[in-house]
Amino acid sequence: MQTIDILVATTSGNTEYMADQLANELQQAGFTTTMHYEPDYSDLMESLTDNSIWLCCVASHGAGEYADSMLDFAEELHTHKPNLSTLKYGVIAVGDSCYDTFCSAGRDCDAMLAILGAKRLITHLEIDMSQDDPDEKSSTWLQSFIKSL
Numbered sequence: 001m002q003t004i005d006i007l008v009a010t011t012s013g014n015t016e017y018m019a020d021q022l023a024n025e026l027q028q029a030g031f032t033t034t035m036h037y038e039p040d041y042s043d044l045m046e047s048l049t050d051n052s053i054w055l056c057c058v059a060s061h062g063a064g065e066y067a068d069s070m071l072d073f074a075e076e077l078h079t080h081k082p083n084l085s086t087l088k089y090g091v092i093a094v095g096d097s098c099y100d101t102f103c104s105a106g107r108d109c110d111a112m113l114a115i116l117g118a119k120r121l122i123t124h125l126e127i128d129m130s131q132d133d134p135d136e137k138s139s140t141w142l143q144s145f146i147k148s149l
């Protein structure tokens, strides 16, 4: 059974809730999921295999910064620049269009993983919390993500 690691960048919990819903949907589709509510850089690097798949759910905070739970991970990724050529991934960026830095952290995550050699399975999704229904939008995107696997 294929395992999908779900990395969560959240400060106030919206993205964690969304990620939990997506995990349920992935399990119903026959996948195993591992939640990383505070992604640990060393753990994730050590557990990388040729079949690793990450689903990154990333909220922006501050001035386009990563939300609290993934700040350290993002910093380590930028510092160490690991070779991620065996990794496949998809990113859901969560933000609010009232900020100039709309979805900046998710966009950075998507770009950074590609720069490090990982294979983007599908164009990242951007969720605008001031306009979108996050559950509906992420669920629809997830179907395409699953098809890309």
Ligand SMILES: Cc1cc2nc3c(=O)[nH]c(=O)nc-3n(C[C@H](O)[C@H](O)[C@H](O)COP(=O)(O)O)c2cc1C
Residues within 6 Å of the ligand: 009, 010, 011, 012, 013, 014, 015, 016, 059, 060, 061, 062, 063, 064, 065, 067, 094, 095, 096, 097, 099, 100, 101, 102, 103, 104, 129
């Ligand atoms: C203090 C603060 C700063 C924020 N900064 C940004 C930002 O720079 N860009 C953006 O797109 N959204 C920004 N947002 C919106 C959040 O991404 C949005 O509220 C999201 O739902 C938070 O997700 P979370 O509950 O998982 O932390 C900000 C929200 C707060 C409260």
